[in-house]
Amino acid sequence: MPIILSQRVDTGSDYNDVPFVVYHFPKRYRRQINPGDLFLYYQGNRVKKEQRYYFGTGIIGRIELCEDGEHYNAWFLEAKQFTRRVPIYNPAGGYYESLDYTSIRKSETPPWQNSIRPVSESAFSAILAAAGLQRTDDRYGVIENAENPLQAIRLLNETYKECSPQKRDRMVSLHIERGTRITSSLKKLLGPFCQICGAEGFVKHNGDRYIEAHHLVQIALSASSSLCSDNVILVCPNCHRELHYGRDVEVADRGDEILISLGNVRERLIRKNTVEYLEDCLINNATVI
Ligand SMILES: [Zn+2]
Ligand SMILES: [Zn+2]
Structure with a gap:
């Protein structure tokens, strides 16, 4: 199951992230992210929905517990930035993350506030397509x-x-x-x-x-x-x-x-x-x- 990683890029992040290299997250999210997962980078904005967009993709690699015992670092096997931002709205109507939402959650509206959240396969592919990228299943190629x-x-x-x-x-x-x-x-x-x-x-x-x-x-x-x-x-x-x-x-x-x-x-x-x-x-x- 692909996942969304929320990452502030317009303002500095609270966490020790290095965008496109490593993702730092609280341990309550540990079960939602695993080595080998495909991810989409998402930029959130609490107030302005028009400032919410997807801006990159990659594959999760090694995950290690940080010294504080409260956070993890997820290192990326690979990560790349989109050449264009993809806003959260699906031109066909609704949000991209609402596509096939029943396969991953009850509510049609995505839990925007969650730093890490699952995304359906169809939403994942649609967002990649909107970024001008092709979905490849051969992630190790x-x-x-x-x-x-x-x-x-x-x-x-x-x-x-x-x-x-x-x-x-x-x-x-x-x-x-x-x-x-x-x-x-x-x-x-x-x-x-x-x-x-x-x-x-x-x-x-x-x-x-x-x-x-x-x-x-x-x-x-x-x-x-x-x-x-x-x-x-x-x-x-x-x-x-x-x-x-x-x-x-x-x-x-x-x-x-x-x-x-x-x-x-x-x-x-x-x-x-x-x-x-x-x-x-x-x-x-x-x-x-
Ligand atoms: Zn043999
Ligand atoms: Zn031999």
């Missing part, structure tokens, strides 16, 4: 294509780690359907090499190198963190098939490392693809990126 693959992995790991079980299931299906965003970022960082035998992937029709991803803990079995980069290794098709179907396969978890033996690859100690390890790779091999 943007991250995958991020210039910096390490940053993409960091963001994805955070999102995967913190998402609710229901949201995780949705992400798992996205992840499986569309190929993995983590995998493509790992491939950019580490190159198209098998992390077990070292073989380089063959060249595909489009000129890219082929490489597969193996999940150390099967996605279907485990927690949301099974989608994170430290649960994924890049493997050639041979090693991959053997991992799944081979007789002489041993895999042992050694904390930050993983010990793998296959029929003709003895005892390879492989570093897990944690963000820390990937950072080291970047430092040691500045040409990777």
